[in-house]
Amino acid sequence: MLYLIxxxxxxxxxxxxxxxxxxxxxxxxxxxxxxxxxxxxxGGVIMDVVTADQAKIAEEAGAVAVxxxxxxxxxxxxxxxxxxxxxxxxxxxxxxxxxxxxxxxxRIGHIVEAQVxxxxxxxxxxxxxxxxxxxxxFHIDKHQxxxxxxxxxxxxxxxxxxxxxxxxxxxxxxEAGTGNxxxxxxxxxxxxxxxxxxxGMPVEELMTVAKELGAPYDLVLQIHETGKLxxxxxAAGGVATPADAALMMLLGSEGVFVGSGIFKxxxxxxxxxxxxxxxxxxxNPKIIAEVSKNLGEPMVGINISDIPEEQVLSKRGW
Amino acid sequence: xxxxxxxxxxxxxxxxxxxxxxxxxxxxxxxxVVAKEVRLPEDLTGLDGLIIPGGESTAIGKLMVRWDxxxxxxxxxxxxxxxxxxxxxxxxxxxxxxxxxxxxxxxxDIKVKRNAFGSxxxxxxxxxxxxxxxxxxxxxxxxxxxxxxAVFIRAPLIEKVGPQAEELARISGVKETxxxxxxxxxxxxxxxxxxxxxxxxxxxxxxLTPDRRxxxxxLKMAGDPR
Numbered sequence: 001m002l003y004l005i006x007x008x009x010x011x012x013x014x015x016x017x018x019x020x021x022x023x024x025x026x027x028x029x030x031x032x033x034x035x036x037x038x039x040x041x042x043g044g045v046i047m048d049v050v051t052a053d054q055a056k057i058a059e060e061a062g063a064v065a066v067x068x069x070x071x072x073x074x075x076x077x078x079x080x081x082x083x084x085x086x087x088x089x090x091x092x093x094x095x096x097x098x099x100x101x102x103x104x105x106x107r108i109g110h111i112v113e114a115q116v117x118x119x120x121x122x123x124x125x126x127x128x129x130x131x132x133x134x135x136x137x138f139h140i141d142k143h144q145x146x147x148x149x150x151x152x153x154x155x156x157x158x159x160x161x162x163x164x165x166x167x168x169x170x171x172x173x174x175e176a177g178t179g180n181x182x183x184x185x186x187x188x189x190x191x192x193x194x195x196x197x198x199x200g201m202p203v204e205e206l207m208t209v210a211k212e213l214g215a216p217y218d219l220v221l222q223i224h225e226t227g228k229l230x231x232x233x234x235a236a237g238g239v240a241t242p243a244d245a246a247l248m249m250l251l252g253s254e255g256v257f258v259g260s261g262i263f264k265x266x267x268x269x270x271x272x273x274x275x276x277x278x279x280x281x282x283x284n285p286k287i288i289a290e291v292s293k294n295l296g297e298p299m300v301g302i303n304i305s306d307i308p309e310e311q312v313l314s315k316r317g318w
Numbered sequence: 319x320x321x322x323x324x325x326x327x328x329x330x331x332x333x334x335x336x337x338x339x340x341x342x343x344x345x346x347x348x349x350x351v352v353a354k355e356v357r358l359p360e361d362l363t364g365l366d367g368l369i370i371p372g373g374e375s376t377a378i379g380k381l382m383v384r385w386d387x388x389x390x391x392x393x394x395x396x397x398x399x400x401x402x403x404x405x406x407x408x409x410x411x412x413x414x415x416x417x418x419x420x421x422x423x424x425x426x427d428i429k430v431k432r433n434a435f436g437s438x439x440x441x442x443x444x445x446x447x448x449x450x451x452x453x454x455x456x457x458x459x460x461x462x463x464x465x466x467x468a469v470f471i472r473a474p475l476i477e478k479v480g481p482q483a484e485e486l487a488r489i490s491g492v493k494e495t496x497x498x499x500x501x502x503x504x505x506x507x508x509x510x511x512x513x514x515x516x517x518x519x520x521x522x523x524x525x526l527t528p529d530r531r532x533x534x535x536x537l538k539m540a541g542d543p544r
Contacts, residue, residue, distance in 0.1 A: 024444045024445050024446075024465075024489060024490065025443070025444055025445040025465075025467075026442055026443070026444045027442060027443050027444075028439070028440060028441065028442040029439060029441065029442075030442070030443050032443060032469055032526060032527075033438075033441035033442065033443065033469060033470075033471055034441075036338075036441070036469055036471045036523065036526055037438055037441065037471050037472065039338045039341065039372075039526065040337055040338055040372045040373050040374065040405070040406070040471055040472075041337075041373075041374070042336070042337060042338060042340075042373075043334070043335070043336040043337060043339070043373070044336045044337070044373065044374060044377055059376060062376070062377045062380045062381060063377065064336060064373065064374040064377045065374070099376060099418070099432060099433065100374050100376060100377070101374075101438065101472065118439070121436070121437045121439055122437065122438075123437055123438035123472070124438065146439050147438065147439060148438065276377070276380075276381070277381075277384065279336075280335050280336060280357065280381055281357060284357075
């Protein structure tokens with residue numbers, strides 16, 4: 001609680017500095033509005049798109065937001081090289097083509113890429129391990145920004161470190177661009193399991209848990225009291241089918257990112273629509289069966305054990 | 319939980335296709351009402367009221383069409399059942415959204431502008447005066463005579479309230495910092511909440527703050543005797 005108050009105070013201070021005039025207690029870009037947008041995305045699907053046309057298809061299929069990219073993770077994986085922030089021109093074009101929120105990725109620790117994306121007036125930044133990290137020790141101080149951030153995690157400690165740095169939304173890392181959901185499942189189960197463990201612990205054990213997890217103590221205490229993350233928690237990384245998406249919801253995800261899984265499949269529009277329906281009705285297997293029929297070829301999957309150690313994206317992040 | 323067994327309490331549903339529906343369920347629980355999550359037409363049976371939550375109005379609208387919920391919700395409204403839309407829900411209730419092509423219920427005589435304040439960077443909180451609280455909520459509920467702290471997220475606004483509807487709250491000064499407003503618009507107040515008989519619309523998110531006065535007002539519209 002104390003932690004949240006501090007964050008709000010920080011946001012208020014920043015706002016007073018940015019606004020010459022405060023009328024009716026108007027405050028922009030508060031912690032509540034940052035977390036609040038993610039709350040509005042819940043129960044929805046955020047889709048990777050690389051063109052304005054794909055963005056329109058995603059919106060038409062019922063996406064709640066799009067992630068504007070130059071290359072989807074499957075292509076980044078295939079082509080190799082350094083993956084950077086997308087061309088601002090592309091991001092702006094995608095922004096103009098849809099009415100739903102637009103997100104874009106900045107490299108881990110790349111403060112200036114994040115500043116550039118904020119200057120474009122998009123809605124959310126993903127400080128993402130899918131791009132090549134710009135800093136191999138530190139992430140961005142996300143409290144310094146008016147725009148909210150989403151960050152990936154493999155476990156609760158990583159989630160709480162990112163929230164401590166100011167992430168207003170969390171997602172699993174999974175293993176992007178593989179079409180293999182096993183890592184996302186592992187990461188969501190890790191987060192949920194650690195939350196349950198902390199909830200059941202006596203208070204005197206929490207400092208040691210915070211030390212073990214490498215997580216801020218205030219946030220561990222908050223998890224103990226509330227039994228949930230203080231921000232919205234999505235699934236990402238390897239989701240390829242409606243059933244994959246519904247599985248992630250069943251495991252406690254509040255929504256789903258789908259990257260390569262849609263536009264690397266045989267019939268993107270149909271598959272996108274089916275994944276949207278499956279997320280809404282994840283507790284209803286009959287509906288999932290119905291929407292999963294005749295979707296055409298899914299993206300080709302990769303077994304995690306076939307990926308060379310240095311190409312495992314989820315290991316990026318500190 | 320127990321209180322809900324009382325037959326005098328309204329049965330309220332929250333449309334749970336996408337968005338911040340669980341926050342509304344929790345807000346109603348604070349007031350002793352167990353809300354039903356609505357995903358399919360049969361979930362509407364026996365309800366006295368329905369909340370359409372915040373989320374993405376395009377996504378919610380498409381899901382309502384896909385699962386045949388548009389007509390049954392219109393019928394509910396015609397039967398005089400209370401319906402409240404917050405943010406995306408307000409867009410769905412409006413009969414005019416400036417010609418944008420997306421599915422709507424179109425029940426309320428209001429003209430709504432989507433994403434009216436700009437991008438997420440222009441999302442904000444502000445204090446609202448809501449005269450209806452003083453008049454319509456019982457003393458105990460409205461003793462908080464402080465303004466209502468409202469959270470606006472990529473919010474719509476009400477450009478025009480038609481003759482059938484009434485304005486409930488407006489806000490001034492926000493457009494000062496918005497990007498795309500003319501001088502005239504900047505000087506004008508902005509309408510952010512309206513009502514039309516059994517229908518309620520708010521551009522902001524009362525489910526994200528602990529103040530329950532809008533939920534109390536809605537429960538009254540749905541027949542809560544308290």
